[in-house]
Amino acid sequence: MQINKELFYQEVYQIVAAIPPGRVATYGLIASLAGAPCHSRLAGKALSQVPDGLNLPCHRVVNSQGRTAPGWEQQRELLQNEGVAFKSNGCVDLNRYCWNLNQE
DNA sequence: CAGATGACCGCAG
DNA sequence: TCTGCGGCCATCT
Numbered sequence: 213m214q215i216n217k218e219l220f221y222q223e224v225y226q227i228v229a230a231i232p233p234g235r236v237a238t239y240g241l242i243a244s245l246a247g248a249p250c251h252s253r254l255a256g257k258a259l260s261q262v263p264d265g266l267n268l269p270c271h272r273v274v275n276s277q278g279r280t281a282p283g284w285e286q287q288r289e290l291l292q293n294e295g296v297a298f299k300s301n302g303c304v305d306l307n308r309y310c311w312n313l314n315q316e
Numbered sequence: 317c318a319g320a321t322g323a324c325c326g327c328a329g
Numbered sequence: 330t331c332t333g334c335g336g337c338c339a340t341c342t
Contacts (some may be wrong), residue, residue, distance in 0.1 A: 217339075239324055250337055256323045257339075273323080279330095281323035302330065 217254075220246050224258040231272045234295040235311040236304050238276050256281075272296075272311075278304035 223246035231237050243255040259270045271290040274280055279302070280287040288298060296309050 215339085220339095243324090248338090251339075252324045253322065253337070254324090254339060258323095260323050270323085275323080276325060284323070287323090 215248055215251065215254075220248055220251070220254060221258045221261075223247060224255055225262065225266060225268060228259065228262075228268050228270055228273060229266070231269055231311055232316050233269075233272075234309065236272050236274050236278070236291065236296060236306070236309045237311040238274060238306075240276055241311070242273060274304050274306075278306040280304075 224242055227242050227245050228237070239255040239259075240249075240252040243249060243252045246255065248254065255273075256275075259268075259273055262268050262270055271287045272294075274287075278299075280291075288302075291304065292298065297305055299305050
């Protein structure tokens, strides 16, 4: 092991919880902010194991293409409900809604 | 140790 | 949009 799983998970949760409404973040970005640039997969795994009680807006997390998670049809609706527009190809408009620390 | 798995990443067709 | 290919790395069996 080269990273602390629990610490990494907590970082991921904290970052996801900090995503403002109407914005989206990518797994890779979250992994980087959590201190593990190469562990984008773990970010996804971490989010797949998020306990319900944390009230985490994990629907604001998409992959680098702006695509939503497989087997999770609700995610797109939740994002649209928050004002995030989807392009005609079914991807989030990352050009507009990608979360930068600058524009919280 | 080896192999399989995964809410990933990028490119290509 | 889809599928396929390669890669990354933690986790489980």
